[in-house]
Amino acid sequence: MTDLVVRRAGRLLTMTGAGVGALESAAVVVRAGLVTWVGAERDLPAGIGDVAELDAAGACVTPGFVDPHTHLVWAGSRRDDFVDRLAGVPYTEVAARGGGIHSTVRQTRAASYTDLVEQAGARVDAMSRTGTTTVEIKSGYGLTEPDELRLLDVTDELRRTRGEAVESTLLGAHAVPPETGRAAYVDAVVAMLPAARAHRAGWCDVFCDRGAFTVDEARRVLTAARDAGLGRRIHAEQIARTGAAELAAELGCASADHLDHVDAAGARALAAAGVVGVLLPACTLTMGHGDWGAAAVLRDAGATIALGTDCNPGTSWCESMPYVIQLACLAYRLPVEEAFRAATVDAARALRRDDVGRVAVGARGDLAVLAADHEADLVAHLGATPVTATVVAGRASS
Numbered sequence: 001m002t003d004l005v006v007r008r009a010g011r012l013l014t015m016t017g018a019g020v021g022a023l024e025s026a027a028v029v030v031r032a033g034l035v036t037w038v039g040a041e042r043d044l045p046a047g048i049g050d051v052a053e054l055d056a057a058g059a060c061v062t063p064g065f066v067d068p069h070t071h072l073v074w075a076g077s078r079r080d081d082f083v084d085r086l087a088g089v090p091y092t093e094v095a096a097r098g099g100g101i102h103s104t105v106r107q108t109r110a111a112s113y114t115d116l117v118e119q120a121g122a123r124v125d126a127m128s129r130t131g132t133t134t135v136e137i138k139s140g141y142g143l144t145e146p147d148e149l150r151l152l153d154v155t156d157e158l159r160r161t162r163g164e165a166v167e168s169t170l171l172g173a174h175a176v177p178p179e180t181g182r183a184a185y186v187d188a189v190v191a192m193l194p195a196a197r198a199h200r201a202g203w204c205d206v207f208c209d210r211g212a213f214t215v216d217e218a219r220r221v222l223t224a225a226r227d228a229g230l231g232r233r234i235h236a237e238q239i240a241r242t243g244a245a246e247l248a249a250e251l252g253c254a255s256a257d258h259l260d261h262v263d264a265a266g267a268r269a270l271a272a273a274g275v276v277g278v279l280l281p282a283c284t285l286t287m288g289h290g291d292w293g294a295a296a297v298l299r300d301a302g303a304t305i306a307l308g309t310d311c312n313p314g315t316s317w318c319e320s321m322p323y324v325i326q327l328a329c330l331a332y333r334l335p336v337e338e339a340f341r342a343a344t345v346d347a348a349r350a351l352r353r354d355d356v357g358r359v360a361v362g363a364r365g366d367l368a369v370l371a372a373d374h375e376a377d378l379v380a381h382l383g384a385t386p387v388t389a390t391v392v393a394g395r396a397s398s
């Protein structure tokens, strides 16, 4: 939490109003971590005092990116799965021979708490270097109450010790652990909800899909989550169309995520209920799920679209929101302005936050200085370093 003035933003995307709310030749003042002034630099009030300065040197400055969907607390590697899948081995076969989520569960359970904090922290560092300042983090590689709570504690430690805004989600219903029967495990997830809340989770998520949890199982877990005072979100329509989007609408989820196979009826249900559709194109690319039609289906239905990395070791090893924005534009054909909104103000909506994802008085002082004069250049310039400085609650790093 600190004081800072950002000068010479050639183009500042405020994300206020419709579109990207661009201001030319702009400046931003942050005090005690919050934005206190934003406008054209020539109008900067005199006497702002002796505060640190960041010279954007004419570059495009955006709100810090909001990543609303990650599984970033894990240990170990899934490189064998990756190589096998590249060689054409189906994911079901990879999972059947002990790979997939269960492989990461074994490696994560075996890791020390300190190692998990260190590795997860290094991933948040990588995110910060590419402009992310708010991150949602799911558990889900523990699959017993003590193991899941340990992962929530890792997330809470990151929240307490770092400047980024962190949202914590229990994803106990990620997979059925091999040592427990299916019905008994759904009971166990319901039973862990109060403890998850006590370990500072704000959200509950369920992997509702073919081969994962059914719509009825997801309804049971998420209804109990509501009763336990947790917000709801759901992995929906990733592998197959199951009706999980309609369930998200029925239960008032803040977001339905993945959605590679969402259809028009599901998208309309999301739009009508105000559920944000979170697209995860790095996962779609890695897994080859869907035909990249989901963004058009959601747009046609009038649903709000957000973007996230889905950062995880098996299906989306990606910390970079700029890379996700590039994929969204090039593969889903999202217009550049919509992709930037989806990575900032609309991703904040998916987390039900209005203090991040935009540059306005009272919002957190979170910014990304792009290595580009215009946001469209960030999309067009493939393989380049996308961000030259990130500001987290008024503290700049480059």
Ligand code: NIG
Pocket (backbone or CB within 6 Å): 071, 100, 101, 104, 207, 235, 238, 283, 310, 312, 313, 314, 315, 316
């Ligand atoms: O979001 N869809 C389910 N879970 C993760 C995959 C996690 C893994 O394979 O380790 C996902 O893609």
Ligand code: FE
Pocket (backbone or CB within 6 Å): 069, 071, 235, 310
């Ligand atoms: Fe996911």
